[in-house]
Amino acid sequence: MKPFSQITRRKFLQLSGIGAATLASFARTGHAAPAFLKKQSAFISNKVQNIPTVCNMCKARCLVSCKVVNGRVVKIDGLADNPYNGMAVCARGNAASELLYDVDRLKYPMKRVGERGEGKWARISWGEAIDTISQQLEKALRSSGPKALALFAKGSSSSYIKELFAEFSIAQVNDVSSEQCGMNRELAYRLTFGNDGAQFPLLDYANTSCVVLVGSHLGENVDVAELQNLARARGNGAKLIVVDPRFSSVAAKADNHLMIRPGTDQVLLMGWINYIIDAGLYDVGYVSQHVTGFAELRRDASFYSLEKAAEITGIPAEVIRQTATMIAAAAPGVIIHPGNHSAWYGNDVQRLRTQAILAGLLGSWGSRGGLLPRTAFGDELPPVHANQQAIAELLKNRDWHGATIIKKMEKGAVRVVGCWGQNPLHSIVNPYRTRKAFMAADFVFACDVLPSDTTLFADIILPEASFLERYDVVDRYQTTAQNFIAVRTPVVAPAYEARDPYWIVKQLSTRLGRGDGFRFADVRARLDHELAKDDLSLAKIAAEGGFALLPKVAELENNVRFATPSGKIEFFPKSLSADRLTLVPNYDEVPAPPQGFARLLSGRSPVHSQTLTCNNKWLRHEMAENELWLNEQLAEKLLVKAGERLFLENQDGVRSMKPIVVKLTPGIRADCVYLVHGFGARSPLLQQGFDQGVGDMMLMTRSRRDQFSGSRGLRVNFVRLIKNGKPLDMRNL
Ligand code: SF4
Known part of the structure; x- marks a missing residue:
């Protein structure tokens, strides 16, 4: 297979014809260009301004306040008194001004x-x-x-x-x-609960007694508001169980960390379910009132005895029993976290259905301390046919x-x-x-x-204008405590010739003669039109300090209406048998690493948001390149030392563009390795990020398609280490 672009930055600049004049325009002029300064003047003031907006450094949408001095953003904090993330922002939110003033920004068409x-x-x-x-x-x-x-x-x-x-x-x-996060979860939760699965259910951290994270590495995958809620729940005495082949930062805070064999999470879930049913620890009243398919679940789950589950997952039977007992003891106030990134191994809908079924078995759906279904703003739960239509669409x-x-x-x-x-x-x-x-x-x-x-x-x-320079869309928030609206708002004018997305699309719409939504003079007019439905406007939101509270639209607890054909939680969705769904989720075995290889896992860093931040100077100061997590006992066998730089080669013979620094740790199983996604940029125009670290995607040449959703699981790629040009045999311990 041909290597990916080997172009260097110097070579690129020679090739590109970006000569002295053009290069000068890319140089560190920042916002000093006269035309831009003219535009900025409206914002320039000798007084310090604190302007509220919505962070876009990840999809959590924290409310922030930008301190602007003489037209320049100098600091970003959480927006005071907001009911979501409070005064807190993460490192990425704090470093957003480095995106704004990045000298490598696209400046002109x-x-x-x-x-x-x-x-x-x-x-x-x-x-x-x-x-x-x-x-x-x-x-x-x-x-x-x-x-x-x-x-x-x-x-x-x-x-x-x-x-x-x-x-x-x-x-x-x-x-x-x-595709990578929402669709598998949506399908699984729509099938089981008939909720508006596009929305993450609300997690009642304030009242929970136990949180179960299956593969979610909150902590590295930072969502400030959720982390605050989790920390408060722990402070209130909630138990925390983390299932992950790796000792993630949240695993370090857990009562139990289950270092599971990659790809076998569904077996653990079925093992828990089987034990909970057998021991009579499920919510009998809730199940008899709200569930269909319990008998089929009981029958099929019986295959997953503690011993069987232990054999497949690599987790001792006694630990599976203890954790099942802990979860059941906390029910119904248990959060079985629905997860974020969901396309793992190509058997993901069934895994997520099993998670949903466990929540149903414990009576957690719609219960205090559990998963609270969101309701559409001002609407009833979607009717059955709408839910079935959405499922059919996702399946086909x-x-x-x-x-x-x-x-x-x-x-x-x-x-x-x-x-x-x-x-x-x-x-x-x-x-x-x-x-x-x-x-x-x-x-x-x-x-x-x-x-x-x-x-x-x-x-x-x-x-495109960066998020600190533009209006975006109306953001609606629903939390267990408060509903509110906020709108991303420019805190400085767009730099250079960057434009806001509404303006750009409006120009296209005008040329193409289509698009009623672009009839408004500008994005402000469009947003005011949308906000009017809630008797709001941009001016009103600004006057209220950056967000506007909305009334709570529904009683969240004891909200146990289900838009499924049976009107109940469906462990066994008969209506879909024609769509080849295995009615009770059975484990679809994941291929093991070939001889001499380890499974390649990748994930997030608390200081980066995929490739978005690879060029961010402040964040690169915190983490300039990714490293490879390698089991220390395996490393000893391989004679690999901490800090060595080694190439990776995948099952198809594709080698990493450069060697990666090795981190030795007992915190990862020997049958897998791990690195942070988003590094290894090949664009020579990214002065900071170009060729830094190793890109995980460059080694992901295979995927496994989920038979229901069609999403592509990427954790079916395997790598081995290359030292002095020779492969090391990564055979398991
Ligand atoms: S979690 Fe961090 S990056 Fe994400 S929206 Fe909040 S402050 Fe911004």
């Missing part, structure tokens, strides 16, 4: 002038950029219809371009967060899946592609195929704040 991927661009006007994109979209729509177009989107700023694509019935719109529609779109691009069926905030080379399995697919497209446009790896393949690049 540009068009490709060399071969695709060669990296030669010329600065153009917004008019030319918008004309070119709209002409290409129109041409493809006219000649081949909506099936010839696709969009890779990420984040709330992409909501306007998604809206425009929907106007043209373009179904191939990939949202990586939905593959058009929007990233790997499906890439395949169609390879075949030439998708010819025109947009990337809006997403970096598919780091989000979709097998970046080598993704690269080839982008090379084969007729036309690619990209809109982003920074020049990511994928923007290198664009014909037209649009500079």
Whole structure:
């Protein structure tokens, strides 16, 4: 397999024709450009301003206050008195000003002038950029219809371009967060509870007695508000059980850390279920009143005795028994956490259904201290047919899946592609195929704040205003304590020629003659129109200090209505038998590592948000590159020392672009290794992030498709260490 781009930054600059004049415009002028200063003047004041907005350094949407001195953001804190994250922000929120003032930002619209991927661009006007994109979209729509177009989107700023694509019935719109995180969970929870599964249920940390995290590494995957809630729950005496092959930071705080064999989580869950049923520890009254399919569950779970579960998961039978007893003793006030990132091994819907079933068995759904179903704002729970329709769509529609779109691009069926905030080379399995697919497209446009790896393949690049420079969408929050609305608001004017996403899409919409949502003069008018439904406006929210409280719309506790065909929690969803769903979730065995290899696991860091922050100076100061977690006993056998730099090679012979530093620890099993996702950028325009650390996706050339949702689990890739050019045999201990 061909190595990924080996282009160096120096070589790139030579090739790109970004000569002295252009380079000067990329130089560290920051916000000093005269035109920009003129625009900034409206914001400049000798007084210090504290301007509220919504953080976008991850998807948690913390409310923040930006201290702006003479038009420059100097500090970001939590927004006082807000009912969500309070005064706290994480390191990434604090470092958002480094994104704003990043010298590598995309500054002007540009068009490709060399071969695709060669990296030669010329600065153009917004008019030319918008004309070119709209002409290409129109041409493809006219000649081949909506099936010839696709969009890779990420984040709330992409909501306007998604809206425009929907106007043209373009179904191939990939949202990586939905595919990798939300869809498996949505399907599992819709099937079981009939709730509006697109929404994470509310977790009643304030009243819980026990929290169970299956694979969730909260702590590394930071959500400030949730971490505060978890810490308070622990302070109130709640138990914490963490299931993870790795001793994560939250595992360090747990009463029990179960170091499970990767891919066998569902067996542990079934082992718990079987023991809880056998020992009569489930909520008999709740189950008889609210559940269908209990008999089938009891029958099928009986296969997973403590001994069987221990044999498959590698967790001692006594530990499984003890933890099952601990969970049941806390019921119904138990949070079986539904999880965040969910596409793991390609058997994910069944694993998540099993989690949901365990919550049902314990009577936790709709109970104090458990999982509280969200209700749509002002609406009743969605009716049964709406829920069934959503399930059918999730089971059948593959058009929007990233790997499906890439395949169609390879075949030439998708010819025109947009990337809006997403970096598919780091989000979709097998970046080598993704690269080839982008090379084969007729036309690619990209809109982003920074020049990511994928923007290198664009014909037209649009500079997007960073989140501190733009309005976005109306953000609605529902918590167990309070509902409220906030809107991301600019705290400084856009730098250089960056524009807000509404403005950009409005220009496209005007050229294409479609898009009623873009009839408003600007994004402020559009947002005021939306806020009017709640008798609010941007001015009112600003006057109230950055957020507006909403009335609680429903009684959350004892909310046990289910939009399933039976009107009950369905352990055994008979209505779906035609859709080949194994009715009671059975364990779909995950392939073990081949001889001499270890499973490659990857995850988050508390100081980075995937590739978004790889170029952030402050965050790189905290973590400049990723390291490889390696079991210390295995390392001793392999004669590998802490701090050594070794190459990785995967099962298909693909080697890492550079060696990775090894961290030896007893905190990981010997059959897997772990590194943080988001490193190893190949875009030479990222001065800080280019070629730093090792990109996990570069080693993920295989995936396993979930038979129900179609999402791609990536934890089916394996690696071995290469020392002095020779592979080390990573055989298990
Ligand atoms: S958790 Fe951190 S990065 Fe995420 S929204 Fe909150 S402050 Fe921002």
